[in-house]
Amino acid sequence: MNDPKRINGFSRLDKASRRNWLREQFLDTEAATVLSQFDVDGALQEVLDNFSENTVANFPMPFGVAPNFIVNGKTYAVPMVIEESSVVAAASAAAKYWMPRGGFGAEVLSAEKLGQVHFRWSGSPERRAALLPSLCTRVRAQTAHLTERMDARGGGVRNIVWKHLPEIAPDCYQLLVSFGTADSMGANFINTVLEAYGQELRRWATDSPELTDDERDLEVIMAILSNHTPNCVVRAWVSCPIEQMNVPGSGVDAADFARRFKLAVDIARQDTYRAVTHNKGIMNGVDAVVLATGNDFRAIEAAAHAFAAQDGTYRSLSRCRLTSDTFHFELTLPLALGTVGGLTKLHPLANLSLQLLGQPSAEELMCVMAAAGLAQNFAALRSLVTTGIQKGHMKMHLQNILSSFNATTEERTQAECHFNGKTVSHHAVRAFVESMR
Numbered sequence: 001m002n003d004p005k006r007i008n009g010f011s012r013l014d015k016a017s018r019r020n021w022l023r024e025q026f027l028d029t030e031a032a033t034v035l036s037q038f039d040v041d042g043a044l045q046e047v048l049d050n051f052s053e054n055t056v057a058n059f060p061m062p063f064g065v066a067p068n069f070i071v072n073g074k075t076y077a078v079p080m081v082i083e084e085s086s087v088v089a090a091a092s093a094a095a096k097y098w099m100p101r102g103g104f105g106a107e108v109l110s111a112e113k114l115g116q117v118h119f120r121w122s123g124s125p126e127r128r129a130a131l132l133p134s135l136c137t138r139v140r141a142q143t144a145h146l147t148e149r150m151d152a153r154g155g156g157v158r159n160i161v162w163k164h165l166p167e168i169a170p171d172c173y174q175l176l177v178s179f180g181t182a183d184s185m186g187a188n189f190i191n192t193v194l195e196a197y198g199q200e201l202r203r204w205a206t207d208s209p210e211l212t213d214d215e216r217d218l219e220v221i222m223a224i225l226s227n228h229t230p231n232c233v234v235r236a237w238v239s240c241p242i243e244q245m246n247v248p249g250s251g252v253d254a255a256d257f258a259r260r261f262k263l264a265v266d267i268a269r270q271d272t273y274r275a276v277t278h279n280k281g282i283m284n285g286v287d288a289v290v291l292a293t294g295n296d297f298r299a300i301e302a303a304a305h306a307f308a309a310q311d312g313t314y315r316s317l318s319r320c321r322l323t324s325d326t327f328h329f330e331l332t333l334p335l336a337l338g339t340v341g342g343l344t345k346l347h348p349l350a351n352l353s354l355q356l357l358g359q360p361s362a363e364e365l366m367c368v369m370a371a372a373g374l375a376q377n378f379a380a381l382r383s384l385v386t387t388g389i390q391k392g393h394m395k396m397h398l399q400n401i402l403s404s405f406n407a408t409t410e411e412r413t414q415a416e417c418h419f420n421g422k423t424v425s426h427h428a429v430r431a432f433v434e435s436m437r
Helices: 015-025 029-037 043-049 085-101 125-142 144-152 187-207 254-270 272-292 297-308 348-356 362-384 389-404 409-418 426-436
Strands: 063-071 074-081 105-111 113-121 156-164 172-180 218-226 232-241 318-322 326-334
Touching (some): 015 029, 074 362, 085 232, 105 362, 113 187, 125 144, 172 187, 187 218, 232 362, 254 272, 272 348, 389 426
Antiparallel strands (some): 232 326
């Protein structure tokens, strides 16, 4: 049956033709006009269109800034791209809270990224130890032209491990390769080197004099980087005397606040249901900076959640401890980032974000981003154990509801006064706006 809603060659159409087809088959005319309302002028639109495939429009996101972040003694205005209204406000409030208490400390614990070549091999597992040194020498020599520039920047191939994976198949093996990629995220570099390793493995099986005839059957299955980055990790922390942990207006004294805060973190360390929401709050802050700087938030998310479950139970990424007189709160998470290459230069706002941060190295950006995640976590927990999360969240949500009713400036002002201290709901806001009108 000829279904007009199925199409061949959609990718070969120009943008106007794609829009027209969507209007004819899926959208009414009024809805279809929205697609063209978010175009920008000139060469910038061509740049944006080339970021993806089958593009029909831009999808704008709010670009905000959280000021007053002190990280390792340096003051930052942190760029954040996110649609959740309370996130930037919460991060800003946490940064301001910690500013007179010394700000955030942060350190990169390790900065290696991983890649894998998976292959079938007819040799015995016991032969690996004897063959690995010469194999490493061979693949490194044959790919030296690919790693030369990265080597000069302090990166390159750091180590190669040959693993047997009998749980998959008796003849299944893997080369696990660790990389340094300096200030680039390095995905293309890693994948290029790994694919070259795969090609060299095939040649090695064919012509290496070390192999017996029984060891020459080798099939490369795939070569690809891993987004699991447990060796590319940063730690951020805040610390101050417990007596300074006052929360004005909360009705909770400093010592009680610190006690309740630690208990909330401990719950997220042990209870998976709470840990998922707890870590989602951390990633609110992290992802917003990832997006603003043109990095890959999907990879960051996947790595963070794998890291949270590394001992077999999904846990909080942050920890809290109290001594007799000191509050200490810290976050450890993997962050594989780049400050050169990719969208960091091609997207004007990503480029601007890095300028705003003082053109940081990848490791400095890791520190700032971890601090943003810790700030977000602190702000959420502070609300949860004192006034409750809805007080601040619904204040921000009120503005979104008013926007849906096309509220005027006067209506917004009166609504803010009316709902101060009251429960905000869509129904209640609608009734209030309608009563004003």
